[in-house]
Amino acid sequence: MKLFNHRQSYDKNSLSISDIGDNPMEFFKKWFNEAEKSDQIIESNAMTISTVDIDNSPSSRVVLLKEIKDNSLIFFTNYKSKKGKSINDNPNICASFYWAPLERQVILKGIAKKTTENYSDIYFNSRPFNSQAGAIVSNQSQIISSYDELIKRYDKFLEDYSGTSLKRPSHWGGIELFVQEIEFWQGRESRLHNRVICNYIDDKWELNLLSP
Numbered sequence: 001m002k003l004f005n006h007r008q009s010y011d012k013n014s015l016s017i018s019d020i021g022d023n024p025m026e027f028f029k030k031w032f033n034e035a036e037k038s039d040q041i042i043e044s045n046a047m048t049i050s051t052v053d054i055d056n057s058p059s060s061r062v063v064l065l066k067e068i069k070d071n072s073l074i075f076f077t078n079y080k081s082k083k084g085k086s087i088n089d090n091p092n093i094c095a096s097f098y099w100a101p102l103e104r105q106v107i108l109k110g111i112a113k114k115t116t117e118n119y120s121d122i123y124f125n126s127r128p129f130n131s132q133a134g135a136i137v138s139n140q141s142q143i144i145s146s147y148d149e150l151i152k153r154y155d156k157f158l159e160d161y162s163g164t165s166l167k168r169p170s171h172w173g174g175i176e177l178f179v180q181e182i183e184f185w186q187g188r189e190s191r192l193h194n195r196v197i198c199n200y201i202d203d204k205w206e207l208n209l210l211s212p
């Protein structure tokens with residue numbers, strides 16, 4: 001299957017280095033809010049997280065961003081999952097967003113750390129009962145014998161625990177990406193896109209243009 005003729009032209013917006021100001025995380029929030037407002041973007045907080053495991057093998061997958069802090073991004077996962085293990089062995093991770101209707105990409109890199117137990121508890125307790133149960137029953141990233149067997153265990157769990165309040169398992173919680181680098185990409189005509197790379201060095205942001 002050749003896709004040689006699949007191509008879009010980008011001409012909706014432009015980005016110059018002066019648009020970003022002296023705090024690229026604030027600018028990220030601005031772009032995020034614009035993505036949130038777009039009717040054409042269904043999950044603006046869906047981001048691709050890339051990890052590199054102990055054998056130097058890379059993996060990527062989508063997770064949902066749950067909080068943007070001054071210098072970090074937070075998502076939730078199972079610490080025993082493939083990504084959880086990779087992050088434990090190698091905390092260098094990358095998050096990327098592609099908001100197609102705005103012709104924008106943002107790539108953020110930095111160091112990942114587990115959030116505090118208290119923070120993870122607060123989020124876990126805010127989730128619907130069925131999602132809490134799913135997080136408890138699913139040994140994320142493990143091979144299972146059948147989907148039916150998983151559903152049976154889930155249904156049995158609901159039967160046994162409905163009406164009770166569930167406790168967050170210690171292997172499930174938040175991951176906070178402390179951002180050290182952000183690249184903003186705005187699609188432009190003739191593939192001459194705007195790219196600005198921002199690096200946090202010696203307590204301040206350094207901004208540079210990159211060739212597309």
Ligand SMILES: Cc1cc2nc3c(=O)[nH]c(=O)nc-3n(C[C@H](O)[C@H](O)[C@H](O)COP(=O)(O)O)c2cc1C
Nearest residue numbers: 046061062063064075076077078081082083084141
């Ligand atoms: C839209 C979307 C949102 C997702 N959100 C999460 C999430 O917030 N946390 C999570 O652990 N997995 C989430 N997943 C599932 C992951 O992509 C992935 O399948 C799972 O975390 C196991 O990844 P791993 O085996 O690489 O650790 C989401 C998937 C999609 C498509």
